[in-house]
Each structure stands twice: as structure tokens, then as C-alpha cells.
Amino acid sequence: MNYFSAFEISASGMAFERLRLDVTAMNLANANSVRDAQGNLYQPVRVVGKAGRSFGNYLQQAVVPHIVAAAQAPRLVHEPNHPLADAQGFIAMPNVNPVDEMLNLVTAVRGYEANVRAMNAARTMALRALEIGAR
Amino acid sequence: MDSGAEAVTSQLVRLALDAASMRHRLIAGNIANAHSEGFRPRRLDFERQLAGAREVLLDRTQVASSSRALSAVRPTLAYDNVGPVGERQGVRVDEQMALLAMNTLHYQALTTALNKKIAILAAAISGGGR
Amino acid sequence: MSIEVIAATGAVAGKALSAAGALPSRPAPEASFETWLVQQFSATNAKLVEADQGVRRLALGEADNLHQVMIALEEAKLQFELVVQVRNRLVEAYQDILRMRI
Numbered sequence: 393m394n395y396f397s398a399f400e401i402s403a404s405g406m407a408f409e410r411l412r413l414d415v416t417a418m419n420l421a422n423a424n425s426v427r428d429a430q431g432n433l434y435q436p437v438r439v440v441g442k443a444g445r446s447f448g449n450y451l452q453q454a455v456v457p458h459i460v461a462a463a464q465a466p467r468l469v470h471e472p473n474h475p476l477a478d479a480q481g482f483i484a485m486p487n488v489n490p491v492d493e494m495l496n497l498v499t500a501v502r503g504y505e506a507n508v509r510a511m512n513a514a515r516t517m518a519l520r521a522l523e524i525g526a527r
Numbered sequence: 528m529d530s531g532a533e534a535v536t537s538q539l540v541r542l543a544l545d546a547a548s549m550r551h552r553l554i555a556g557n558i559a560n561a562h563s564e565g566f567r568p569r570r571l572d573f574e575r576q577l578a579g580a581r582e583v584l585l586d587r588t589q590v591a592s593s594s595r596a597l598s599a600v601r602p603t604l605a606y607d608n609v610g611p612v613g614e615r616q617g618v619r620v621d622e623q624m625a626l627l628a629m630n631t632l633h634y635q636a637l638t639t640a641l642n643k644k645i646a647i648l649a650a651a652i653s654g655g656g657r
Numbered sequence: 658m659s660i661e662v663i664a665a666t667g668a669v670a671g672k673a674l675s676a677a678g679a680l681p682s683r684p685a686p687e688a689s690f691e692t693w694l695v696q697q698f699s700a701t702n703a704k705l706v707e708a709d710q711g712v713r714r715l716a717l718g719e720a721d722n723l724h725q726v727m728i729a730l731e732e733a734k735l736q737f738e739l740v741v742q743v744r745n746r747l748v749e750a751y752q753d754i755l756r757m758r759i
């Protein structure tokens with residue numbers, strides 16, 4: 393562990409929040425997509441963060457992201473005129489919850505900001521340390 | 528404290544400063560190429576190279592071998608590996624900015640430390656009379 | 658830098674002091690100033706070495722934190738300046754004794 397560890401912890405937090413934002417954007421972009429040619433429907437994904445293995449080793453990430461696809465029942469939309477609609481006029485769409493996604497969006501942005509602040513604070517502290525004994 | 532060990536320290540600091548300025552250019556290049564097609568971010572493999580000579584460098588009695596180890600070190604380029612799952616390859620500007628901040632800080636820390644060492648040497652030369 | 662030169666000066670000054678202390682009219686000082694001075698020299702040397710090792714660790718990229726490196730450097734500098742000033746005063750005192758008319 394060296395004095396860069398604070399930076400690296402914040403950097404891994406920033407990467408994690410960015411990944412959450414990417415995943416949220418992907419969920420939103422696929423909210424209205426339908427089954428592909430193989431019949432697979434898009435599954436909404438979530439990023440789950442696990443705390444890094446050890447705090448001391450700065451080469452390891454402080455947050456380890458895991459992308460999990462929640463196997464959820466599709467959302468059935470009644471759209472009889474749709475070319476892919478079934479006999480009852482329903483079409484399966486990914487179960488993306490717009491409210492959850494917007495919440496994720498906001499918390500990811502705020503989390504990212506917090507990590508940037510933490511990094512700037514570490515930088516300010518280190519610069520203050522360099523002023524020890526300065527005239 | 529003998530002058531040999533002192534010389535090793537300043538040689539080491541000089542090398543670390545060289546590496547930091549080289550790293551700055553690399554990061555600037557990475558940021559400049561953020562939108563270049565097929566560009567792989569580059570980084571400097573300096574600390575890992577020094578890690579081999581770490582034991583020798585922290586032993587103050589091994590002046591000659593420290594000096595030899597230091598003159599063998601040349602900071603070399605390395606390419607970033609593929610990122611973690613779900614991340615696209617390429618330059619991530621925020622990561623590069625974080626690296627830039629760290630590198631700038633390291634450079635400042637090294638120059639400050641060097642200044643303090645020079646101040647001690649100056650005090651020794653002037654014999655306390657300024 | 659070499660502290661042996663200063664140490665040598667201190668030894669000379671210490672001898673001058675003990676010579677002054679050996680005058681028949683004055684009792685010998687019980688706590689030797691020379692011992693204190695030699696202790697200070699070795700303490701200064703240790704501080705300088707410690708600060709130098711800190712700088713090496715910093716350059717190797719394994720300094721735990723910056724403030725400890727900076728504090729070690731600053732302590733070494735102050736300790737060194739203290740010893741240099743003591744040495745200067747000693748040399749002055751020695752020269753004063755040398756110029757004394759008997």
C-alpha cells in the first residue's frame with residue numbers, strides 16, 4: 393500500500409459507477425426491444441458491487457463489479473397490429489422498470505461525483521503534506 | 528551517511544522524475560487519442576522494473592550494485608490489458624485524468640523531497656551561515 | 658554528506674573543554690558535554706539516513722504516505738541545523754579561548 397491507494401480506491405469506485413450508468417443506459421435502450429431471430433428476449437441487467445478482497449493491496453480493486461442478468465418474466469404488451477404479436481395480440485418485451493432505471497441513473501451520477509470528490513480530497517491532503525516545513 | 532549512498536538516492540530520484548515526465552507525455556498522448564480508432568492506451572512500466580532491484584536499492588551498504596541496477600533501468604512502454612467484464616477497450620478519459628492527477632502529485636512529491644535534501648546539503652556546505 | 662568532519666571538530670572542541678575543565682581551580686563537569694555532542698551527532702546521522710531511506714521509498718513508489726516522508730526530511734534538516742549551530746558556537750568559543758591573553 394502506498395500513498396496512491398486512496399486514488400486507486402476512488403478510481404475503482406468511479407469505474408464502478410460508470411459501469412452502472414452504462415448498464416442503465418443499455419436497459420433503457422432495450423426497454424422496447426423484442427425477441428431476436430433466435431427467440432431470445434433481452435434480460436434487464438444489474439451491476440452488483442462486491443467489496444475488494446483486501447484493502448491493503450492497491451493493485452486489487454476496491455469494488456469488484458459483477459453484472460447479473462435478472463431472469464424475469466417478460467412484460468406482455470397488447471399490440472395486435474404488431475407483426476410479432478402472438479395469437480392473443482400480445483408481444484413480449486423486456487421487463488425494464490423505468491422508475492428503477494431512473495433511480496439507478498441518479499445514484500450512479502451522485503456516486504461518481506462522490507468518488508471524484510474523495511479523489512480530489514486525497515489530492516488536496518497530499519499537497520498539504522508537501523507543504524510541511526515549506527517557507 | 529556517506530556520499531555514495533547519497534548519490535544513489537539522487538540517481539534514483541532523478542530516474543523517478545524522468546519516468547514521471549515520460550508518463551505525463553504518455554497520458555497526454557492517451558487523452559489526445561481518446562477518439563482514435565483502434566488506439567490502445569499506453570502506460571509506463573517503471574515501478575515494476577524497479578521492483579526487481581528494490582532490495583538492493585533499500586540496502587544502503589550496496590552502493591555499487593545499486594548504482595549498477597539503476598543504470599540498467601530504462602522505463603519501457605506497455606499496453607493496457609483488456610478491461611474488466613463488460614468494458615470496451617480503448618481510452619477512458621476519466622481514468623486517464625485520475626492517472627494524470629496521481630502522476631502530477633508524484634512529480635511534485637519527488638521535487639519537494641529533492642528540494643529538502645538539497646537544502647540539507649546547502650546547510651552542510653555553508654556551515655549554517657546563510 | 659560527511660558528518661565525520663563535524664564530528665572531528667566536536668572532538669577537538671570537547672578536548673578543549675575538558676582541558677579547560679581540568680584546570681586545578683575548577684571541578685571537572687560531571688555530565689560530559691562531549692558525550693552529549695557525540696550522541697547528537699549520531700542521532701543526526703540516524704535522522705539523515707532515515708529521511709534518505711524515506712526519499713528512496715518515495716521514488717520506488719512504495720511510500721505509505723507523503724507526510725511521514727516530509728516530516729522525516731524536515732526533522733533531519735532541523736536536527737542537522739541544530740548540530741551545525743552548536744558546532745559553530747563551539748568553534749567560536751574555542752577561538753575566543755585561543756585569543757585570550759594569559
